[in-house]
Amino acid sequence: MYSDKVMDHFQNPRNVGEIPDADGVGEVGNAVCGDIVRIYLKVNDNRIEDIKFKTFGCGAAIATSSMVTEMVKGKTLEEAMAVTNKAVAEALDGLPPVKMHCSNLAADALHKAIQDYRDRHAG
């Protein structure tokens, strides 16, 4: 049911963990629906210098979290903001239709982390 790329990211997730002194943290989802994605950012000169995630959820939730971190590491915040959930799913060669709405949250968590960074550095 999952593509080889999804299974690869599920089995060998990239950038799992926390950044203790993160510049921005974003979390989406809830335990009721069964998926929670939290993303930690380290930002340097408007670029994502480091990114880590922690995820509670199904195979799709873990794989999209892993994929989004790989896609935006080293990118500018603007480039990262332009990454959509759909783009993450496409980078994984697609997700089963039933997973598209419930477990495809990683880009949302990333955007929230960037927003958190911006809020902290506003003014």
Added chain:
Amino acid sequence: MQRIYMDHAATTPTDPRVVEAMMPYFTEFFGNPSSIHGFGRAARKALEDARAVIAQELGAEPAGVIITSGGSEADNLAIKGVAAALREKGRHIITSSVEHHAVLDSCKYLEKQGFDVTYLPVDANGRVQVEDVQNALRDETILVTIMHANNEVGTIQPIKEISEVVKARSKALFHTDAVQTVGAIPVHLDELGVDLLSLSAHKFYGPKGVGALIIRKGVRFESLIHGGAQERNRRAGTENLPGVVGMAKALELANAELPEARPRITRLRDHLIQSVLNGFDHVRLNGHPTERLPGNANFSFEYIEGESLLLNLDLQGIAASSGSACTSGSLDPSHVLLAMGLCHATAHGSLRLSLGKGTTEEEVETVLKVLPGIVEKLRAMSPLYDHVRKECLTCTRTK
């Protein structure tokens, strides 16, 4: 890689002796049991012999064995059929909140047709309270349908006690979905005191696509499938003869081997349960500690999600199942676990390992060896593991 099958509650492998018994009915005795020629008569004899075996094994009359396409059809036939036949006598049905969807959705369908359905709660172990059944009975109650044992958590319901109350206090018929129990524990119509009973062959090492509704003499119901006089006008369609022969053989074998298989599988199950409960933090056993199916072990591993657990087990060759939403095709986790008072997060992290007659001690040990690494890996990446811990540990919700 060694492959380990721990999903016997989903389906079982067909016993080779069953396959052997079925084979002649594909090519040699292929006649239509309704035909009057020799081919037909031979098929008819095989069908009626098989029916007699099924009746004998369950303490029923041969005329009370209605062949269906499986457990779901048997449940639909029992519930919708009785409701249609007795709708002038009353429109109230009692069931439980942990039934299989074949029962729950049939009841929901009847609600749309103007019936009133009471969904009884269960306790933290998944058991229906006999007093709740008693209190729910009304003059217009026509049917009580409570499963013999739950397919997810394995809890066995006090069917005999419930039937005594139903018989003493009402005129309602009593149906039980015995899909999980036939062949696994003793099932006898009179001992359970039920009027209708559903079963499915593939759960006891028989073929898929065949089951039966067993009814006591005098039970009235309307058929769902029209178009022929088969099954005494109660279920149209040419009988699945190889399937029926296989079902009878499988039932005979399962009941004959039950005295040996049941304690052996129960021992393996208890070893698995004890080892998991002793070996992990933040894990709970779902379902009744003792009144449970011999092969059923159902756990919730807190802070991790069931589908991830299943995928990881599958990668190691172990087949299991979960009550997680991701495996149910809906956004909600198992209705059974929620009815038992588990919070959503804990219900999402459930793992059902169902053992069967082929399960070995070595297989159980392999599962016990593989599980810790998977649970550790998933918890290490779970954001719940560090911050929801306090909220979710004692998650038995009061209802």
